[in-house]
Amino acid sequence: MKKLWPIVLLFVAACKQKEYNADLLVKNAVVYTVDSAFTTANAFVVSGGKIISVGSADTLEEKYLAREVIDAGGKAIYPGFIDAHAHFYEYGLGLQQVPLKGLKSWAEVVDTVKAYADRNADGWIIGNGWDQNIWDGKKFPDKALLDESFPVRPVILHRVDGHAVIANQAALNIAGIKPGQKVTGGEIETINGKLTGVLIDNAVGIVTRKIPDPTEQLTQNALLSAQANCFAVGLTTVDDCGLPYSMVNTIAELQHKGALKMRLYVMLADRPENYEYLFKRGVFKTPGLDVRSFKVYADGALGSRGACLLKPYNDQKIGAAFY
The missing domain is CATH 2.30.40.10 (Urease, subunit C, domain 1)
Incomplete structure (x- = not known):
């Protein structure tokens, strides 16, 4: 043995x-x-x-x-890639809305919106990604086709850069927008005294503030959809620029549950309630979330003709740069 x-x-x-x-x-x-x-x-x-x-x-x-x-x-x-300036949550919301990026004409945009409305019968219709620079003539659209197709249901479609939208008359009525109305840091476009539906920079918020807040489920779907697409191309950390303070707890809770694995550096939007939130509680820091700064808006964008220029845009006969 x-x-x-x-x-x-x-x-x-x-x-x-x-x-x-x-x-x-x-x-x-x-x-x-x-x-x-x-x-x-x-x-x-x-x-x-x-x-x-x-x-x-x-x-x-x-x-x-x-x-x-x-x-x-x-x-x-x-190593995982880091995007230093992104709109992670807005991108995720866009994945739940009408995709308009790459469409070659305004008519094609409207047809796509109508097809979406047939599948989604209720609520506001929100789309993202149209770009007049890839259309013949490169002119901003007019809301007439939207009004014809959606006389009652509100529609708002964001330009690809996020600095302009076109809204139908139903959405403009809800927001109380009238021809000739002025807004600091933005533009409400009119032609021959009539609203075209195009709103630029600060004018956009007049309508978007009337849209009901996304449901908890929609918010979660947006974050997780954005995460899946970002992970697929190697992004493991993003700087999300311009969020409301209410998103901080939502993101933190999803990360705590293990559903949201994306690491985020969040800049809050430059609004009084966001300043009050962060100044009162201080830096918010976890292993996956860092909130310590603000995004401040100083100017518009060239593609939506909202950036300040010394002379009017040479491809736009109406309107001018605003200050």
Whole structure:
């Protein structure tokens, strides 16, 4: 019996050595460490959702026994990308609304909105992404086709840069907008004394403030949809610029539940209630969320003709830059 003890001890030692001490080993890759020398490695090890070691596959395979091994086939692997100026939540909301980006004419935009309305029978119709610069003539649209298709239901469609919208008469009526009305830092476009439906910069808020707040479910869908698309292209942290303070707790709760894994640096919009919130409670910081600054708006955008110029826009006969 005594002669068997060495064999038993060797067996126990072998079993102990075979215990898993990592979750994942990725090898045969070009791993960009992004250190000061921009060195590369060909393997790394993950445990508990974190990279715990980077180096050569031979060395790491000797040191770690992973539950899963992935051969990257020589592909490049980078640390997660960070977007320093994004509108993460607004992007997610846009994914729940009418997609208008890339449409080649105003008629095509209206047809797309009508198709969306057939599938979604209630509430405001909100769209995103139209761009008159890719249409023949490059002229801003007029609301006449929207009024014809939607005489009662309010419609607001955001330009691709977020600095202008077109709204139908039903939406303008809800907001109380009249021809000749002026707004500081914005423009309510009229032609021959009639509203075209185009609103630029600060004029946009006159209508958007009348839109009911998104439901809790819609807000969650927006955040998670944006996350899925960002993760798919390697974005793991975003700076979301111009949120209301009410979104801070929503984001924090979703992160705490583990549903929202995107890391966010949030700038609050420059509104009194947001200043009061952050100045009163101070910096809000968790492992996945950092709130400590504001986005302040100083000017418009060229594409929506809201940026201040010394002379009027040469492709627009009506209106002029505003100050």
